[in-house]
Amino acid sequence: MFLTKDILSPIQLKRLTDHQYCYTGRTLLDPIVQPFWNWLVLKLPLWLAPNLMTIGGLFINIFTSLILICYSPDGTQEAPRWAFLFCAVGLFIYQTLDACDGKQARRTGSSSPLGELFDHGCDSLSTIFVALSVCIAVQLGTYPSWMFFQCFIAMSLFYIAHWQVYVSGILKFGRFDVTEAQYVVMFIHLITAVCGQSIWSIRIPSVYIEMKLVPIFAGIVAASFAFYSNFTSIFTGGAGKNGSTVAGTSILSPFTPLALAVVPAFIIYQKSTVNIYEHHPCLYILAFAMVASKITNKLVVAHMTKSEIDYLDSVFVGPGMLFLNQYFDTFINEYVVLWLCMVYSTANLLHYCTIVCLQICNHMHIRLFVITPHIVAGDFSRDSAVSAPLLQNISNDASSETSDILSNVPSSASYQHSFLEEVISHNADKLDDEIL
Numbered sequence: 001m002f003l004t005k006d007i008l009s010p011i012q013l014k015r016l017t018d019h020q021y022c023y024t025g026r027t028l029l030d031p032i033v034q035p036f037w038n039w040l041v042l043k044l045p046l047w048l049a050p051n052l053m054t055i056g057g058l059f060i061n062i063f064t065s066l067i068l069i070c071y072s073p074d075g076t077q078e079a080p081r082w083a084f085l086f087c088a089v090g091l092f093i094y095q096t097l098d099a100c101d102g103k104q105a106r107r108t109g110s111s112s113p114l115g116e117l118f119d120h121g122c123d124s125l126s127t128i129f130v131a132l133s134v135c136i137a138v139q140l141g142t143y144p145s146w147m148f149f150q151c152f153i154a155m156s157l158f159y160i161a162h163w164q165v166y167v168s169g170i171l172k173f174g175r176f177d178v179t180e181a182q183y184v185v186m187f188i189h190l191i192t193a194v195c196g197q198s199i200w201s202i203r204i205p206s207v208y209i210e211m212k213l214v215p216i217f218a219g220i221v222a223a224s225f226a227f228y229s230n231f232t233s234i235f236t237g238g239a240g241k242n243g244s245t246v247a248g249t250s251i252l253s254p255f256t257p258l259a260l261a262v263v264p265a266f267i268i269y270q271k272s273t274v275n276i277y278e279h280h281p282c283l284y285i286l287a288f289a290m291v292a293s294k295i296t297n298k299l300v301v302a303h304m305t306k307s308e309i310d311y312l313d314s315v316f317v318g319p320g321m322l323f324l325n326q327y328f329d330t331f332i333n334e335y336v337v338l339w340l341c342m343v344y345s346t347a348n349l350l351h352y353c354t355i356v357c358l359q360i361c362n363h364m365h366i367r368l369f370v371i372t373p374h375i376v377a378g379d380f381s382r383d384s385a386v387s388a389p390l391l392q393n394i395s396n397d398a399s400s401e402t403s404d405i406l407s408n409v410p411s412s413a414s415y416q417h418s419f420l421e422e423v424i425s426h427n428a429d430k431l432d433d434e435i436l
Contacts, residue, residue: 006359007356007359008305008356011305013305013363015306016113016301016305016360022171025172027175027178029179044107049368050104051115051368053104054097055118058126061090062126064083064089064090064091065087067086068084068136069136072136073282074278079197081196087189088185091133098123108373109373110373116300116304117301117357118357118368120162121293121300124296130182131154132286137188137189137192138192138197140216141281143213148285150219151289152285155261156262156292158292160230163299164234165303167251176222176225181222234251246306247302247306247307247309256311257309257310261316262292264320265319267323268319268323283342287319288319288345290342291319294345318342325337
């Protein structure tokens with residue numbers, strides 16, 4: 001349950017080292033935000049590790065979201081307006097750092113497959129905190145079923161996007177994707193900070209529905225298109241033999257872990273005699289979010305190592321506590337068991353991520369949060385042109401975060417040359433100052 005030995009086998013580590021990131025598609029905001037990210041990365045110190053950027057942004061996003069959760073743990077109470085401004089700023093910082101980490105990795109010649117895994121792991125946690133913060137902003141706790149639906153759709157959609165990658169081997173972006181969704185969330189927080197939460201309780205004339213349901217319905221429409229796109233890709237056939245997954249397994253194999261996370265959450269919610277979810281929705285959702293994050297991380301690892309997915313996992317013990325307690329007529333107070341589930345699932349997730357990251361670092365002889373930049377002055381010459389510009393071809397946050405997988409050799413000169421030639425094309429006059 002809490003193993004201290006290695007989790008990945010030598011074969012998995014070898015496949016991870018050989019993993020090549022592949023994506024397709026371009027989102028609506030890419031042409032707008034990419035120049036800003038390209039400019040910003042030049043302002044970062046060369047000693048700053050890409051993974052440190054990612055986890056730093058995640059901590060900021062979680063911290064600002066937890067402020068809202070503390071003020072409104074049931075999604076119905078009023079929170080101070082400054083908290084929503086903080087949440088918008090925190091999400092903006094997370095998105096920016098998340099998008100620039102891959103660029104920083106190429107800039108410093110510190111790219112490795114660990115970057116993709118680490119980045120998606122952080123995103124799996126960020127997703128639920130972003131979803132919860134929106135629910136609190138519009139006071140969706142007054143409609144607990146909608147809040148449950150909204151948050152679990154967000155978790156499931158993130159998992160299914162990686163299910164699609166596990167099948168096809170290609171991360172596919174739609175025109176409206178993560179970056180666009182994050183800007184919508186920032187906009188909602190800013191409106192709430194200016195006008196207060198009461199604005200979302202105003203009923204729209206003619207249709208007689210509250211404003212808070214508008215972003216929810218819009219999210220459902222966007223999620224429907226994403227679900228359709230992902231499942232179309234999944235059922236079209238995989239990259240493996242006879243249309244199987246990249247690991248040669250059934251394209252339906254990732255369904256079981258998702259079902260084991262979502263179905264018990266719904267059953268426990270419906271069967272609770274003390275309405276445990278309605279009274280503590282944020283805690284309930286976070287407890288199951290840790291479970292969803294764990295299985296998503298394992299799916300990403302399975303894709304990168306071309307390995308079979310484990311259907312059962314020790315993290316399911318957390319929800320099992322709640323399920324068994326209900327089966328025995330709530331022998332223990334459900335609120336206490338919910339906290340036990342939350343603590344256990346979080347510890348289980350962090351333990352798994354720690355062991356896997358340390359194992360990969362040892363195998364590749366790298367450090368997780370410390371880098372040694374491989375920058376040579378002669379590499380900044382205009383004569384060392386490389387034909388394919390990297391910066392503009394990297395898509396939104398998920399692709400930027402994983403773009404450091406373009407090579408498996410940390411000190412490869414090709415990273416430095418490609419990045420620097422792109423920088424020169426954007427900012428030739430300032431380049432020497434940035435290096436000095």
